[in-house]
Amino acid sequence: MAHLLSAYCTVNPSPLTKAYYKPVDQRSTICHNSIPFRRYESHISLRSPKEKHQRHHIICASAAHKVVSQPDSVSPHISNGSTSKPKKVMIIGGDGYCGWATALHLSNKNYEVAIVDSLVRRLFDHQLGLNSLTPIASIHDRIRRWKSLTGKTIQLHIGDICDFEFLTEAFKSFEPDAVVHFGEQRSAPYSMIDRSRAVFTQHNNVIGTLNVLFAIKEFSNECHLVKLGTMGEYGTPNIDIEEGYITITHNGRTDTLPYPKQASSFYHLSKVHDSNNIAFTCKAWGIRATDLNQGVVYGVRTDETEMHEELCNRLDYDGVFGTALNRFCVQAAVGHPLTVYGKGGQTRGYLDIRDTVQCVELAIANPANPGEFRVFNQFTEQFSVNDLAGLVTTAGKKLGLDVQTMSVPNPRVEAEEHYYNAKHTKLVELGLRPHLLSDSLLDSLLNFAVQFRDSVDKQQIMPSVSWKKIGAKPRTVAI
């Protein structure tokens, strides 16, 4: 089919385990999740010739030892009577944009970290002909480099969390105290390309999360789930947005209820389904969970990713995976007019990637109680698209860039002028010290984009997916 540009993704084999991919079925199948990938065992499964019977590998990096990690005041430990051990955190989606930065941050803070990732995000790039603007190393090279710089080991489990057998093995072998779940298809435009992407998104996200809930119940029932949701679950109601719950008086009776959700893409709807499933299992099984309704993330650098070029995070600027501010900075750097969709009054919560890692750390350090479904709105400031275009234009001028803005017909179905006032106090109460969007951050993000501008594929900048034109037939958005 036209959109299947790649049936598998390449992964640099680790010298520790000479890995190879073994197709289970050479045909291009419509597998259980309805996305027509060629089916590989465990979706993408890493196996060594010696251990063909095993479903997946745990890969621990080993390399020269040179410690440059920041000294840490207190190591996060779990005490159990007389024994004490480092807190173990499983990061699902740890090869992605937020997950990679978080895995390094927590490892640096002396948590014991395991990454679980199917590497499907890299496959999306191959399928659609997209690329991170920043060159990103393979997950194996990333982890080896981290080990060589800090002496710290990050475990790696490569596989699909929709495969419960794989997830079971990962849970049983790592025994996490907390699971941070970033591992979803996270692009609204991707979910609106065609039927198969819509089905893939909802299957991948909803079933993956359901599997995580069952794994916690069966194998780690004390484990705290920290799940990445999105502010987009709430939509843009004409009243203030609360943090998860709203107290309503109706016909003389009062109750505190989940805040109404008005998702506006198949991706956002998958997050709403996740939230409902998590809330239900907290009640039914006593699971402890924190739903982090995250705003739009910007920035590339964190203290840890800055340590070496092989630790560099991804920077997406294309019309499918790029997020607003990151995209505008890249557009300004290459002299492309900033693409404001419609009237540009769309207002959302935003945060620096350095605050994403801080918020997750705070949630883990202050876990929810058993049976509690806690919701935090995870953003630090709100901006309209026009606000962002104005800020980038001003910052660009200071760097000698001639930044223009164009209005593009809005490919989405959304209000372009609306009331927006979302609460975000709970993480601040736990100790979040926000990095607010400043001139210096914008300068550094713009400079970063300028540094890599020769690699920009300008054809990927304009939006290519329309909410109204979504069809049943598979299609590619690659030019």
Ligand SMILES: NC(=O)c1ccc[n+]([C@@H]2O[C@H](COP(=O)([O-])OP(=O)(O)OC[C@H]3O[C@@H](n4cnc5c(N)ncnc54)[C@H](O)[C@@H]3O)[C@@H](O)[C@H]2O)c1
């Ligand atoms: N980036 C943002 O601005 C933003 C905003 C709000 C919420 N979020 C949420 O944060 C989370 C992380 O976002 P991101 O930008 O880092 O996304 P990303 O696509 O860069 O990373 C997601 C990672 O999860 C992996 N993954 C996906 N499905 C998987 C599966 N079934 N099994 C194992 N691994 C799987 C991918 O390979 C990828 O490495 C997502 O849940 C997203 O919805 C992100």
